[in-house]
Amino acid sequence: xxxxxxxxxxxxxxxxxxxxxxxxxxxxxxxxxxxxxxxxxxxxxxxxxxxxxxxxxxxxxxxxxxxxxxxxxxxxxxxxxxxxxxxxxxxxxxxxxxxxxxxxxxxxxxxxxxxxxxxxxxxxxxxxxxxxxxxxxxxxxxxxxxxxxxxxxxxxxxxxxxxxxxxxxxxxxxxxxxxxxxxxxxxxxxxxxxxxxxxxxxxxxxxxxxxxxxxxxxxxxxxxxxxxxxxxxxxxxxxxxxxxxxxxxxxxxxxxxxxxxxxxxxxxxxxxxxxxxxxxxxxxxxxxxxxxxxxxxxxxxxxxxxxxxxxxxxxxxxxxxxxxxxxxxxxxxxxxxxxxxxxxxxxxxxxxxxxxxxxxxxxxxxxxxxxxxxxxxxxxxxxxxxxxxxxxxxxxxxxxxxxxxxxxxxxxxxxxxxxxxxxxxxxxxxxxxxxxxxxxxxxxxxxxxxxxxxxxxxxxxxxxxxxxxxxxxxxxxxxxxxxxxxxxxxxxxxxxxxxxxxxxxxxxxxxxxxxxxxxxxxxxxxxxxxxxxxxxxxxxxxxxxxxxxxxxxxxxxxxxxxxxxxxxxxxxxxxxxxxxxxxxxxxxxxxxx
Amino acid sequence: xxxxxxxxxxxxxxxxxxxxxxxxxxxxxxxxxxxxxxxxxxxxxxxxxxxxxxxxxxxxxxxxxxxxxxxxxxxxxxxxxxxxxxxxxxxxxxxxxxxxxxxxxxxxxxxxxxxxxxxxxxxxxxxxxxxxxxxxxxxxxxxxxxxxxxxxxxxxxxxxxxxxxxxxxxxxxxxxxxxxxxxxxxxxxxxxxxxxxxxxxxxxxxxxxxxxxxxxxxxxxxxxxxxxxxxxxxxxxxxxxxxxxxxxxxxxxxxxxxxxxxxxxxxxxxxxxxxxxxxxx
Numbered sequence: 001x002x003x004x005x006x007x008x009x010x011x012x013x014x015x016x017x018x019x020x021x022x023x024x025x026x027x028x029x030x031x032x033x034x035x036x037x038x039x040x041x042x043x044x045x046x047x048x049x050x051x052x053x054x055x056x057x058x059x060x061x062x063x064x065x066x067x068x069x070x071x072x073x074x075x076x077x078x079x080x081x082x083x084x085x086x087x088x089x090x091x092x093x094x095x096x097x098x099x100x101x102x103x104x105x106x107x108x109x110x111x112x113x114x115x116x117x118x119x120x121x122x123x124x125x126x127x128x129x130x131x132x133x134x135x136x137x138x139x140x141x142x143x144x145x146x147x148x149x150x151x152x153x154x155x156x157x158x159x160x161x162x163x164x165x166x167x168x169x170x171x172x173x174x175x176x177x178x179x180x181x182x183x184x185x186x187x188x189x190x191x192x193x194x195x196x197x198x199x200x201x202x203x204x205x206x207x208x209x210x211x212x213x214x215x216x217x218x219x220x221x222x223x224x225x226x227x228x229x230x231x232x233x234x235x236x237x238x239x240x241x242x243x244x245x246x247x248x249x250x251x252x253x254x255x256x257x258x259x260x261x262x263x264x265x266x267x268x269x270x271x272x273x274x275x276x277x278x279x280x281x282x283x284x285x286x287x288x289x290x291x292x293x294x295x296x297x298x299x300x301x302x303x304x305x306x307x308x309x310x311x312x313x314x315x316x317x318x319x320x321x322x323x324x325x326x327x328x329x330x331x332x333x334x335x336x337x338x339x340x341x342x343x344x345x346x347x348x349x350x351x352x353x354x355x356x357x358x359x360x361x362x363x364x365x366x367x368x369x370x371x372x373x374x375x376x377x378x379x380x381x382x383x384x385x386x387x388x389x390x391x392x393x394x395x396x397x398x399x400x401x402x403x404x405x406x407x408x409x410x411x412x413x414x415x416x417x418x419x420x421x422x423x424x425x426x427x428x429x430x431x432x433x434x435x436x437x438x439x440x441x442x443x444x445x446x447x448x449x450x451x452x453x454x455x456x457x458x459x460x461x462x463x464x465x466x467x468x469x470x471x472x473x474x475x476x477x478x479x480x481x482x483x484x485x486x487x488x489x490x491x492x493x494x495x496x497x498x499x500x501x502x503x504x505x506x507x508x509x510x511x512x513x514x515x516x517x518x519x520x521x522x523x524x525x526x527x528x529x530x531x532x533x534x535x536x537x538x539x540x541x542x543x544x545x546x547x548x549x550x551x552x553x554x555x556x557x558x559x560x561x562x563x564x565x566x567x568x569x570x571x572x573x574x575x576x577x578x579x580x581x582x583x584x585x586x587x588x589x590x591x592x593x
Numbered sequence: 594x595x596x597x598x599x600x601x602x603x604x605x606x607x608x609x610x611x612x613x614x615x616x617x618x619x620x621x622x623x624x625x626x627x628x629x630x631x632x633x634x635x636x637x638x639x640x641x642x643x644x645x646x647x648x649x650x651x652x653x654x655x656x657x658x659x660x661x662x663x664x665x666x667x668x669x670x671x672x673x674x675x676x677x678x679x680x681x682x683x684x685x686x687x688x689x690x691x692x693x694x695x696x697x698x699x700x701x702x703x704x705x706x707x708x709x710x711x712x713x714x715x716x717x718x719x720x721x722x723x724x725x726x727x728x729x730x731x732x733x734x735x736x737x738x739x740x741x742x743x744x745x746x747x748x749x750x751x752x753x754x755x756x757x758x759x760x761x762x763x764x765x766x767x768x769x770x771x772x773x774x775x776x777x778x779x780x781x782x783x784x785x786x787x788x789x790x791x792x793x794x795x796x797x798x799x800x801x802x803x804x805x806x807x808x809x810x811x812x813x814x815x816x817x818x819x820x821x822x823x824x825x826x827x828x829x830x831x832x833x834x835x836x837x838x839x840x841x842x843x844x845x846x847x848x849x850x851x852x853x854x855x856x857x858x859x860x861x862x863x864x865x866x867x868x869x870x871x872x873x874x
Contacts (some may be wrong), residue, residue: 068603105830109830404775
């Protein structure tokens with residue numbers, strides 16, 4: 001008997017003419033590892049909510065362990081068997097201490113205290129949180145919070161765990177630990193259903209289900225799904241991207257192998273292409289940015305060594321702590337010295353809580369340092385009579401999830417908030433708003449009178465960015481501008497940032513995406529409140545890399561550095577997977593010739 | 594205020610885990626102390642009794658290894674409200690008030706009885722906020738909710754939804770810092786778009802107007818987060834019947850004494866109150 005079985009299930013939300021799911025038949029066996037992918041609005045989250053009886057199908061049946069999930073009588077058994085892990089870590093924690101939160105499910109099942117204690121012990125051990133059991137749950141990192149939610153499900157006796165984009169708000173390390181936990185769960189015989197937008201994550205599963213407009217469009221193995229030739233042409237558009245590993249392997253003329261890491265892949269490529277020692281490939285202009293020479297050129301172009309005449313921001317001996325002078329004082333930054341040049345893109349990277357957001361807020365005068373000096377666009381923020389407001393409007397900050405601050409009912413009015421504070425009115429104001437919205441990819445005529453509340457998640461983020469762009473500042477401070485977005489919205493935001501950088505705006509952004517960091521001109525790495533490294537990504541992610549930073553190396557850099565060491569690649573250092581893939585396919589073509 | 598950090602001045606809802614003797618009392622005992630202190634602040638109308646209650650809170654705070662400054666900081670944001678109360682006293686007359694007029698402006702006057710009322714309101718507020726701040730500093734949120742459950746257990750047999758109530762209280766406490774941080778980040782977002790916060794400029798009306806764009810997003814975010822939490826609880830099988838509890842609180846030595854002391858302090862303060870009342874203190 002399957003663990004979860006959907007039989008011709010259709011579902012529509014109240015007040016919505018469209019069906020969220022249409023006649024879905026699907027079964028999940030005990031111990032299976034299934035990835036669910038699909039464009040936005042294809043019904044992925046709805047599917048998980050049906051598994052758990054949070055929604056009742058309009059027609060058809062959902063059975064969990066043979067029990068009808070829609071029947072209230074079976075609710076307890078169904079919710080015990082299937083555990084859900086949602087996107088936003090902090091919003092799933094019910095209790096304030098770690099062990100009590102893990103106990104919440106078993107308490108609801110009415111288990112005796114001794115049994116709860118035994119299960120809590122085992123569950124916390126399984127997710128690696130035994131040492132944190134007495135801590136307040138909100139002091140955990142987001143990755144730990146997601147693991148705690150899993151512990152709660154294990155303690156309730158879950159035999160299937162369903163993750164709904166549960167890694168999209170985590171830093172790279174948190175993501176790795178959650179993916180590792182998923183592997184452990186699968187190894188222990190727990191079924192895992194993983195809804196994700198990340199194709200590299202989807203490729204880890206043993207089965208892949210793709211949804212499109214509420215229907216199952218594909219159900220098979222990830223290898224079949226990502227096979228460039230294997231898919232029916234009408235389904236190609238639902239393949240939202242390829243796993244990095246597949247792109248790189250195929251470019252080198254190899255077949256991707258499930259579960260293969262960057263190092264193994266690099267050694268396979270090395271033996272396939274052979275040593276190129278002494279050969280400088282003419283591809284990408286030969287004497288480009290590769291190797292030692294490349295670093296020098298690159299640094300001169302736009303990196304750390306940019307002419308100091310153009311300083312945009314500077315931190316001198318800055319330390320800061322939150323809740324200063326209270327019992328819960330926490331140090332956020334210690335002795336930071338950092339100068340950021342005018343123009344170009346700076347990426348601040350580091351684990352959650354390493355101090356990136358604090359740096360951005362210091363630069364904008366939203367936080368005043370407890371020690372040290374901050375200079376922004378030539379103004380000493382701690383100086384007497386420093387006009388913080390004028391600095392803020394010249395270097396506006398987009399907070400994390402900036403769409404949370406949208407307050408006007410209509411999109412256009414919200415964008416106008418900033419320019420109106422600058423004193424703009426009439427035609428000038430309209431032009432400013434229009435320009436900003438067009439730049440953000442929200443055509444003015446179409447969007448100005450749309451209700452902000454009803455925009456999609458990605459459109460809301462772009463609207464919030466339009467509100468910042470409308471300030472026409474000299475710099476943009478962005479706090480995780482692409483977090484928790486789906487791939488197409490993320491791409492749209494990246495394009496906005498690229499366009500702004502091209503018009504000469506200084507961009508300082510905190511990011512968890514190493515792909516974004518690898519495309520920046522300068523990267524600053526933070527670790528527990530200290531600045532541990534700065535430099536061009538071509539150095540930082542290669543010989544300059546230190547695993548102790550707690551951030552992952554970009555996949556392209558990892559493969560390409562291993563190839564350099566194996567004397568296979570000596571050309572320019574690729575900045576992303578696409579550049580690496582095109583260099584490799586050129587090299588493979590040369591070999592064939 | 595040059596930097597924007599709201600949470601720093603919120604002493605309510607910040608559990609300060611110092612592991613002191615006071616922290617180790619059962620939640621029920623802590624609730625009794627809170628009730629005793631609040632009863633004094635509300636019932637007593639003499640400054641002596643109010644001072645007694647405040648001193649008691651600070652003394653308990655010291656025993657819990659909390660600095661007086663930390664406990665008193667929570668009263669700071671209430672300053673403007675208290676000033677407003679005093680101003681209202683000035684504009685409105687109390688009927689039958691025959692006490693001496695301290696100063697007058699046109700038809701409005703401030704009498705000594707009105708001045709005393711304003712000061713008493715301030716003293717009560719400071720006393721209450723300090724007592725609540727002390728309670729939340731020594732009581733973790735889960736103790737807060739379990740304490741209510743324990744205190745209400747006798748009534749649960751009469752059909753009172755004790756678990757639901759205790760969970761509601763727990764979530765209220767959990768949401769205080771959540772909303773404060775949410776508000777802070779939205780203020781920062783608006784400040785970055787030229788709204789005037791934290792630059793120390795502008796009069797009170799300009800300041801009040803600057804806060805208008807905050808209400809909509811903060812309320813929406815609070816509702817959004819509440820809904821997410823509700824769904825997560827539902828998915829984790831929340832139920833009110835046939836549930837058990839994992840956390841247990843063992844009575845420590847001196848527990849009974851501490852409870853008696855709470856009742857005795859309350860009684861003592863109210864007796865002092867009656868004794869000093871004729872003296873006008």
